[in-house]
Amino acid sequence: MNQTYINELKDHIGREVTLKGWLYNSRSSGKLVFLQLRDGTGIVQCVVFKGNNEELFENAKSLGQESSIIVTGTVKTDDRSSIGVELDVTGLEVLQNASEYPITPKEHGTEFLMDNRHLWIRSKKQNAVLKVRHTVVKATRDFFDDNGFILADTPIFTPAACEGTTTLFEVDYFDDDKAYLTQSGQLYNEATAASFGRSYCFGPVFRAEKSKTRRHLTEFWMVEPEMAYAQLPDVMDLGEKLIKFITERVLNDRKEDLAVLERDVSILQAITAAKFPRIHYDEAVKLLQKGFAKGEMDNNFEWGGDFGAPDETYISKQFDAPVFVHHFPAIIKAFYFERDAERPELALGADLLAPEGYGEIIGGGERATSIEFLEKQLIEHNLPKESFEWYLDLRRYGSVPHAGFGMGVERATAWMCGIEHVRETIPFPRMLNRLKP
RNA sequence: UGACGGGUAACUCAGUUGGUCAGAGUGCCGGCCUGUUAAGCCGGACGCCGCGGGUUCAAAUCCCGCCCCGUCAGCCA
Incomplete structure (x- = not known):
């Protein structure tokens, strides 16, 4: 299966790649969805623009934390990214849309985290x-x-x-x-x-x-x-x-x-x-x-x-x-x-x-x-x-x-x-x- | 095993001279926003207040017993 890892993205600037992983976190505005994708080697931000593909946009917007997804897109350099690159999404395959993932980006106590x-x-x-x-x-x-x-x-x-x-x-x-x-x-x-x-x-x-x-x-x-x-x-x-x-x-x-x-x-x-x-x-x-x-x-x-x-x-x-x-x-x-x-x-x-x-x-x-x-x-x-x-x-x-x-x-x-x-x-x-x- | 701190919504917590006291934020659901970084704004659903007993007209709040968790200590490495 064709797969690129996030820690290799710098070698693929300008090219289209396929990333396979899980949704670490997401944010959306009216016409943009930002998907933080993790694959074990790192985390990269994948950007979906509504104007490009409305169905893709709605799909991306509905994803819960830790959903398993395969994302295809073009690698772009971006100064706003902590790893220097992000992905312009052209395709999204959802293996599972997860909901109610227990561990949120906010703080948790030791017992809860250990239980999970x-x-x-x-x-x-x-x-x-x-x-x-x-x-x-x-x-x-x-x-x-x-x-x-x-x-x-x-x-x-x-x-x-x-x-x-x-x-x-x-x-x-x-x-x-x-x-x-x-x-x-x-x-x-x-x-x-x-x-x-x-x-x-x-x-x-x-x-x-x-x-x-x-x-x-x-x-x-x-x-x-x-x-x-x-x-x-x-x-x-x-x-x-x-x-x-x-x-x-x-x-x-x-x-x-x-x-x-x-x-x-x-x-x-x-x-x-x-x-x-x-x-x-x-x-x-x-x-x-x-x-x-x-x-x-x-x-x-x-x-x-x-x-x-x-x-x-x-x-x-x-x-x-x-x-x-x-x-x-x-x-x-x-x-x-x-x-x-x-x-x-x-x-x-x-x-x-x-x-x-x-x-x-x-x-x-x-x-x-x-x-x-x-x-x-x-x-x-x-x-x-x-x-x-x-x-x-x-x-x-x-x-x-x-x-x-x-x-x-x-x-x-x-x-x-x-x-x-x-x-x-x-x-x-x-x-x-x-x-x- | 001991000392101290704690147990209230899925999560993190506020609330104890007993009486509009079931609260906030997060997450979730719905809406708005082309650049968010723990995003923001508006609206919504969500509770046997650790368990058992007692006092009282009335208990998350006071008393007794128990359970669980954390930190430190002891023991150990």
């Missing part, structure tokens, strides 16, 4: 956000594929928890055991890294936390690279390169979408040239305590605790670029982290905090290599050793220093877009209290 998420994703802003998501995902895959990583996806049904049992969704199906939806592919990544050297998994993960904040989803997507013969600094190097690569790609490929979102791109541009600061947990604690002394923080942070959302925001605001915090107290981290040789109470973990208060977008570190240490850890964390025998095998047969991290796609996308809530960065968000549509 299947339609909401057609609107300009949501469309732009999801295109940025696409580019974040594509850039991420390209980055790893082009840097010697092998994609090796990990299971979604798992027999045991990665880091504890309280946050898991239980699935009642398998005969032998209870199964759970995965919260991370990390443990399996350690196995694939020992096969491929460098590997990554990319898929959905599930957390049964009762969190309802703008940074949390019940089901979200995470990319997790793992490298054999790698240590903590390698994790930070890789994370920094990845974030810069994604940022450059988004700036380059999604200019129009960032403009739709009114994103201040200067902040993103600055990131690509910056060196990401790396601060020790001790140093981060000092920053927070100084902040309290200055009256900029409500609570005086005590060494040993995990950062809350306000703490992360405060730390990240002290820097222009994303900042790594490393060497956390082991007690607040998962059982599999390698310990600092000189201060064994510290885990070799690193979190990357995004600027502008978007929170942790990368979390990872160096994994423990000693089987004796891990056996002790399993006991201390009350985890069933039998379930982890395969994991311990990785230390029995060719244990090497290895390290990796996870990046949350939605948080990264929210930050790129400069939007408030991660729920808009995934086509159909699953949250506490949100299962439909």
